[in-house]
Amino acid sequence: MPHPLDPDFGATAADYAAHRAGFPASFYARLAERGIGAPGQRVVDLGTGTGTLARGFALRGCRVIGIDPKEAMLAQARRLDEAAGVAVTYRCGTAEETGLPAASADVVTAGQCWHWFDRGRAAREVARLLDPRGHLVIAHFDWLPLRGNVAEATERLIAAHNPAWTMGGGHGLHPEWLPELGNARFGDLASFSFDETVAYTPEGWRGRIRASAGVGASLPPPAVAAFDAELAALLARGFPGAMIEVPHRVFVVLGTPPSREP
DSSP: OBBBBOOGGGGHHHHHHHOOOOOOOHHHHHHHHHSOTTTTEEEEEEEOOOTTHHHHTTTTTEEEEEEESSSHHHHHHHHHHHHHHHHOOEEEOSOOOOOOTTOOOEEEEEEGGGGGGGGHHHHHHHHEEEEEEEEEEEEEEEEOOTTTTTHHHHHHHHHHHTTTOOOOSSSOEEEEEEEEHHHHHHHEEEEEEEEEEEEEEEHHHHHHHSSTTTTTTTHHHHHHHHHHHHHHHHHHHHHHHSSSEEEEEEEEEEOOOOOOOO
């Protein structure tokens, strides 16, 4: 059984594709204001999963390569791309060793995944991949477990079923990436954040949680089914209705690659 700190998202590929919300349009708009994600730019999306970020940039005219170690996730990404009418090139690989040529990207992105990498090695690979005028984009889109809301109640249930899971109680901010990138000699470091509300059906929220590190990516199928049944009961009891409003926070770190001069 995978550990919550080393989850197997390939086991959740179907739920991940169906239920994990991609970054909102406002995320791409704010990057565009900074010249990131313009038509024709070469984007490499690390830890691409089902391609939500890769597809978002491709829809805006970028030439995108998505990298992920799980072929099951890439299969879902290709299916979703076909439905969206976009073309992304996918490769099975890791953020630490992409196998791509040096200086072949204008933008390297990592959405909802930088914390899973060997970050020192990943930073060196990003520095190798980026054109000297390029940008690294580390992005998060996290639910916010506020007092009394559905995310807080759900996190309590995850912890009850999976005590090894320790990722609850987050605030959607990840400033720790800034000093790490500074130590790796990335420049022009900046960050921004903003909040968005995502509406889920009860079934959609259950699918979203099944696709999370603490449930479908680390529990065996019978335990996932038991958790899901309890979550369904919790939603019916405590959060009835056709839609559930869940607050989320977008957090982004930007950087430029280290100088290649000696």
